[in-house]
Amino acid sequence: xxxxxxxxxxxxxxxxxxxxxxxxxxxxxxxxxxxxxxxxxxxxxxxxxxxxxxxxxxxxxxxxxxxxxxxxxxxxxxxxxxxxxxxxxxxxxxxxxxxxxxxxxxxxxxxxxxxxxxxxxxxxxxxxxxxxxxxxxxxxxxxxxxxxxxxxxxxxxxxxxxxxxxxxxxxxxxxxxxxxxxxxxxxxxxxxxxxxxxxxxxxxxxxxxxxxxxxxxxxxxxxxxxxxxxxxxxxxxxxxxxxxxxxxxxxxxxxxxxxxxxxxxxxxxxxxxxxxxxxxxxxxxxxxxxxxxxxxxxxxxxxxxxxxxxxxxxxxxxxxxxxxxxxxxxxxxxxxxxxxxxxxxxxxxxxxxxxxxxxxxxxxxxxxxxxxxxxxxxxxxxxxxxxxxxxxxxxxxxxxxxxxxxxxxxxxxxxxxxxxxxxxxxxxxxxxxxxxxxxxxxxxxxxxxxxxxxxxxxxxxxxxxxxxxxxxxx
Amino acid sequence: xxxxxxxxxxxxxxxxxxxxxxxxxxxxxxxxxxxxxxxxxxxxxxxxxxxxxxxxxxxxxxxxxxxxxxxxxxxxxxxxxxxxxxxxxxxxxxxxxxxxxxxxxxxxxxxxxxxxxxxxxxxxxxxxxxxxxxxxxxxxxxxxxxxxxxxxxxxxxxxxxxxxxxxxxxxxxxxxxxxxxxxxxxxxxxxxxxxxxxxxxxxxxxxxxxxxxxxxxxxxxxxxxxxxxxxxxxxxxxxxxxxxxxxxxxxxxxxxxxxxxxxxxxxxxxxxxxxxxxxxxxxxxxxxxxxxxxxxxxxxxxxxxxxxxxxxxxxxxxxxxxxxxxxxxxxxxxxxxxxxxxxxxxxxxxxxxxxxxxxxxxxxxxxxxxxxxxxxxxxxxxxxxxxxxxxxxxxxxxxxxxxxxxxxxxxxxxxxxxxxxxxxxxxxxxxxxxxxxxxxxxxxxxxxxxxxxxxxxxxxxxxxxxxxxxxxxx
Numbered sequence: 014x015x016x017x018x019x020x021x022x023x024x025x026x027x028x029x030x031x032x033x034x035x036x037x038x039x040x041x042x043x044x045x046x047x048x049x050x051x052x053x054x055x056x057x058x059x060x061x062x063x064x065x066x067x068x069x070x071x072x073x074x075x076x077x078x079x080x081x082x083x084x085x086x087x088x089x090x091x092x093x094x095x096x097x098x099x100x101x102x103x104x105x106x107x108x109x110x111x112x113x114x115x116x117x118x119x120x121x122x123x124x125x126x127x128x129x130x131x132x133x134x135x136x137x138x139x140x141x142x143x144x145x146x147x148x149x150x151x152x153x154x155x156x157x158x159x160x161x162x163x164x165x166x167x168x169x170x171x172x173x174x175x176x177x178x179x180x181x182x183x184x185x186x187x188x189x190x191x192x193x194x195x196x197x198x199x200x201x202x203x204x205x206x207x208x209x210x211x212x213x214x215x216x217x218x219x220x221x222x223x224x225x226x227x228x229x230x231x232x233x234x235x236x237x238x239x240x241x242x243x244x245x246x247x248x249x250x251x252x253x254x255x256x257x258x259x260x261x262x263x264x265x266x267x268x269x270x271x272x273x274x275x276x277x278x279x280x281x282x283x284x285x286x287x288x289x290x291x292x293x294x295x296x297x298x299x300x301x302x303x304x305x306x307x308x309x310x311x312x313x314x315x316x317x318x319x320x321x322x323x324x325x326x327x328x329x330x331x332x333x334x335x336x337x338x339x340x341x342x343x344x345x346x347x348x349x350x351x352x353x354x355x356x357x358x359x360x361x362x363x364x365x366x367x368x369x370x371x372x373x374x375x376x377x378x379x380x381x382x383x384x385x386x387x388x389x390x391x392x393x394x395x396x397x398x399x400x401x402x403x404x405x406x407x408x409x410x411x412x413x414x415x416x417x418x419x420x421x422x423x424x425x426x427x428x429x430x431x432x433x434x435x436x437x438x439x440x441x442x443x444x445x446x447x448x449x450x451x452x453x454x455x456x457x458x459x460x461x462x463x464x465x466x467x468x469x470x471x472x473x474x475x476x477x478x479x480x481x482x483x484x485x486x487x
Numbered sequence: 488x489x490x491x492x493x494x495x496x497x498x499x500x501x502x503x504x505x506x507x508x509x510x511x512x513x514x515x516x517x518x519x520x521x522x523x524x525x526x527x528x529x530x531x532x533x534x535x536x537x538x539x540x541x542x543x544x545x546x547x548x549x550x551x552x553x554x555x556x557x558x559x560x561x562x563x564x565x566x567x568x569x570x571x572x573x574x575x576x577x578x579x580x581x582x583x584x585x586x587x588x589x590x591x592x593x594x595x596x597x598x599x600x601x602x603x604x605x606x607x608x609x610x611x612x613x614x615x616x617x618x619x620x621x622x623x624x625x626x627x628x629x630x631x632x633x634x635x636x637x638x639x640x641x642x643x644x645x646x647x648x649x650x651x652x653x654x655x656x657x658x659x660x661x662x663x664x665x666x667x668x669x670x671x672x673x674x675x676x677x678x679x680x681x682x683x684x685x686x687x688x689x690x691x692x693x694x695x696x697x698x699x700x701x702x703x704x705x706x707x708x709x710x711x712x713x714x715x716x717x718x719x720x721x722x723x724x725x726x727x728x729x730x731x732x733x734x735x736x737x738x739x740x741x742x743x744x745x746x747x748x749x750x751x752x753x754x755x756x757x758x759x760x761x762x763x764x765x766x767x768x769x770x771x772x773x774x775x776x777x778x779x780x781x782x783x784x785x786x787x788x789x790x791x792x793x794x795x796x797x798x799x800x801x802x803x804x805x806x807x808x809x810x811x812x813x814x815x816x817x818x819x820x821x822x823x824x825x826x827x828x829x830x831x832x833x834x835x836x837x838x839x840x841x842x843x844x845x846x847x848x849x850x851x852x853x854x855x856x857x858x859x860x861x862x863x864x865x866x867x868x869x870x871x872x873x874x875x876x877x878x879x880x881x882x883x884x885x886x887x888x889x890x891x892x893x894x895x896x897x898x899x900x901x902x903x904x905x906x907x908x909x910x911x912x913x914x915x916x917x918x919x920x921x922x923x924x925x926x927x928x929x930x931x932x933x934x935x936x937x938x939x940x941x942x943x944x945x946x947x948x949x950x951x952x953x954x955x956x957x958x959x960x961x
Contacts, residue, residue, distance in 0.1 A: 355783045402602055481837065
């Protein structure tokens, strides 16, 4: 076989618990897991043997909802009111972004995610193929790529919040065609798959949504959509579909509440609506740091799981929550859940690790391929150094403290090895697939130029962040 | 001079903003800052010159409230109900701790704190001198040491929650005498000072508190005390002092609400009481991750600062919140504040950095010595690598994105240099004062032995965490 990862503490997620295996060895061949079990029973020879003693090994972490290209805008939009974030803080930046800026941003954001143990990202972007081909695929990540389908006509500046955005059918159809091309482009790709990406109910006309629904059903594809993400959307839905209608009620009428739907956010739905979604098999992408930073809200992840819903966690975008360190995101998710529920037992460490692995894989519809360490599955495997000041000490009796210590203690930077589809992409802490210094240098150059171009527009938008600059804070 | 740190982006905190200086050089001699300003105007020669280009430099971070010795118990007490945490999860562990275990734990926890940019800790422990002398002082940290004064008689197992704990005057007085010895022991120490540590109102008799109050006033010392930390304390105060009395009302009657009091927690006080404390000049130690993890509560830090109160942030102890990564704590503090207030502008990045530096120094009463980068102050200085996947890119126009990126992007592991009292204790990311591998190894050995000794008692206490182990989760 190609590779044997030896003498690690493994969390396999192979049953409905964590599948803890002490002193385990994992055999990998041709991109698949071919053996996993006690090191003492391991048979076979490997071209490469890694002594992973002193590490904790889990399935590669799954970051279900990201806009990695926006990492180039890190630091340009945070600490502002929710109503300002999109249009007055981030908006002036995104209007000036070039395709090359987004590629460089995705490379940086992907690198950060990878360094924290992420092996799969659910990347959501317009012209997502560029980010996949030029940034994420070369990094060695697995990608579930979603093409943003947005039909909102170009200038909506003159509209009040209760005037429905004009929708441009041609624009929407063009985006759908780009989306269709993804399925062909990645048809045989080992690490890239695609799904449909109608951005949100207020941004796509209903007939286009029906087309997407029918095609997704015919072709057995998933739909990844932002659902019930706040007051702006709520007002648009009432303006377009009538008072009393909500995103969930309209999606239900359109027969879109099916088990091939991955719904991001959901904080602006009611508990009753979320229960309907969970019952319908709709999967949830929760983005706790992002929604806390931008909206001041804890997403209803704990509740959704109590309703029996399948859920994964995403880091969304860097501007706002700060970045794509996924281990940190697990800790944040747990602490936000505990304070939201006023219950320190909410979202315990073991649940966090299941949601981060097999849960995320289910949310993205790829749990037949990844999300657990089992013979036959694709070899996406990450090893964290337990001999680290933020994780040590660890004991195995009377409980495996490595489990809480990974969730509450660790952050990115404790990763020793990452293997995706059998390829070692992080080796003794070093990323093997890209020149990390060059990624940082490119990002620095691009950001400097971007913020120079953006400067006047960003200031003119006059967000509270501009006020803080004027007031001498930044 | 001894040292020049050249070409860094400095946040001096020297005025009531962040004091941003681009391309700054900081000159250090004999433990003090002797020059700070634009590199182009720097004069003088230094025995050592550090090229700090590409870094962000701040005053050393101040972690105002820690129990670092307990790091040895990391992973043994979390994800349990508040009522169980102290007595049924952590308690069985602490009962078996030896003095040597605590020293090894403090060395590990101090190392973790230092690695995240902390140069001062407000360590709170019984026999705190051992932790200072054998762990924290040799690490190179600055310490404000507090001796725990607890007069609760040994066995309180048979008592109901509304039976006042019997208090043992002899025990309390002995602790006070240990506390007094600290002042002599560290009288001339450049990096260690001490304050009085009555643990909490329910654990110390009122006459002992009055003695402490009078001595602190006579000798110009601070008092560091846990105040209004939850239901258990509230019930004890009513049982001891009468229905309707609260910790704050009793402390007020005892004339303890003065500007030499540092009050940890405060989440179980009312807003009106907290306003009284802020008005009286009482300082607050907020421990957001700890209180979120253990109580499911966001501490009232934002409110306390709105009342005009002085506040610092602490990481408390590793079991529960997971550890002492202080940069991570800043981000957590901000996200918890935003969700608690349902306001994404709450506790913005710039406030976080002021609270982490000069705010913490004020909280510990050492802002005349540290907390800002100014000529004459003690040279506690930390430099973070901006060329890192979690911090990059950074621009200086139209805003200094390094500020939000440090708070929302960074975690421990991005530290390049730490200087305490002029001594370089972290040099190009390596800790110079201790053998890090040996610290980890010792902690591992000690923890293994501790958890073996504790095992039966920990299981017998039958917390929900034991239930999770029995249920196959851990």
